[in-house]
Amino acid sequence: MAEVDNKVPAEVRTQFGKGFARRLRVAGQIPAVVYGHGAEVVHVAVPARQVTLLLRKKNAILDLQIDGKSTLALVKDVQKDPVRQIIEHIDLVVVTKGEKVVVNVPLHIVGTQQAGAVLELDAKAVPLLAEATHIPEFIEINIDGKAPGFKVTFADLDLPADATIDGESTRLVVHVHAASAKDSAESGEELAAELADEAAHAEHKAEIHAEQHEAEKAEALADAELSGAAAAAEAAE
Template sequence: MSEVRLAAEARTEFGKGAARRTRRAGKIPAVLYGHGSDPKHLALPALEFARVVREHGQNAVLTLEIDSNTELALTKTVTTHPIKNYIEHVDLLLVQRGEKVNVEVPIVTTGDAAPGTLVTQDLTTIEVSVEALHIPEQFEVSIEGLEAGTQITASDIQLPAGAELATDGDALVLAVNAAQTAADVETEGEGEAAAESTEE
């Protein structure tokens, strides 16, 4: 994942009113914390940060330019408005070059399983411990031609060099099942009807 530079401003006003004023000015309230330092309250440029999240995902690593200093930060939590869908607040984690961090990385499936099957995906992300500047944007899992009965667990996912799995390796990511046929559905319906008549 590439490093992104972003100009940030220190915030001196706090509370809901101050946050609203910050957003009206085209900026996003943010807090930078980590490494035992006091939290820093910042304002990030809204359009630029939204573009970073869109292009690099929510695990984007930022080089923040604050006054005359620069800080390296991992985007930890992005809070969006539930209805209007704008970014309300961002939590940033202070990181250092070479430092490993634990992050949730999305899982994306590619291809199509064998005909007559249905794929159920239990996990959409897995947690990995990885160097802050080498966080993968996603893990691709090919399901091309997989037969019914196939299961893929977290430990089956290929990780980049230096990355370690933090999710339980036995955790089920996805399973390929035989798809129900019209006859199966009909048989199920007959079974339910028989059970109901027995109860009566």
Template sequence: MSEVKLTAETRNEFGKGAARRIRRENKVPGVLYGHGSDPVHLTLPGHDLMMALKTPNVLLSLDLDGKTELAIPKAVQRDPLKGFLEHVDLLLVKRGEKVTVEIPVHTEGDLAPGGNLLEHVLNALPVEAEATHIPETVSVSVEGLEAGASILAKDITLPNGVTLAVDEDAVVLQVLAAQAEEPAAEGAEGEESAEA
């Protein structure tokens, strides 16, 4: 798992006006909390943070007032139209500490022929992992699966040190049968013969 270094500044101004000023400077307001400590209000570099958040569950190494703190993103707010970062909540973590996160589920392979559909019941799998060793994704083979088949959480192979944080019988993926379309031509012919 990659660790991204960011320089953060503590901030004393709060509210919408202060947040707008911060965003105009291409920075993002945020809060760092956890381990029973008081929340710390931060300002983070906008572009660097945006690039870091492209990696799921990225580990952030924050240079904050001369100290280095490790954190993972807990909640990210984006502008619904433009997509830019508006605010970020970061959770303070320590090396060796276990955290519960959701990792994206990626599929590999092709379903059995027949036009069946693959439904992602869970797009992300809740797991518990060491804060410094969170896997970026988990891969699942769907090669040759037929309609009615499903993959449960317990069927997914996880890296060493990673455990499920969801019921092991929870359905993660299932294959749905292709829907047969009703022939529209028959109904139209029946109406014509009724009119005659």
């Protein structure tokens, strides 16, 4: 897949509220806020398709084009609809080249441990102090063929030259141990719990979707009533 251009056109917006945000999303844009470095907070709208593709990468850096000027911004928070997973709002913090930022970088496990051994994942991400424009997409850990007793701490990770651990370097990341009867029993219990959680989650999603549908209908009716009132007022004038 071709790399998506991180130069993002950002249009300054002066309107707010759920109704306006909904109209933006219908028009293929996402409301966002840009802050940091002592500058005033700027409210913008960015293209949904391009930004959604860029956000596939953790800790994405966007090169915002605001009023003809380039502003580098780190994606700090992404708010999504709990049911449809549509991006509703983005928080962006201004960064500069050469600046160090603290970010959580995902850990990727590669390979399979020795047959019969059990892998325990103790951390899913590592806190790094890294240069803003050179944040690694992930840190890889190879556990292929590893036997019981194998372990990796933050200090053992293979990091980029300009990145350092922001935290306790002795923290355990993964370890491999021998399988036991207890592990088998826990695996069965965990599977049953996961199936129950999935069923409950599906039911909850259906309830949220129904509630959201009713709320959207109410908002649409309110918008229509306001539009009608405005039209009547104009006609009276």
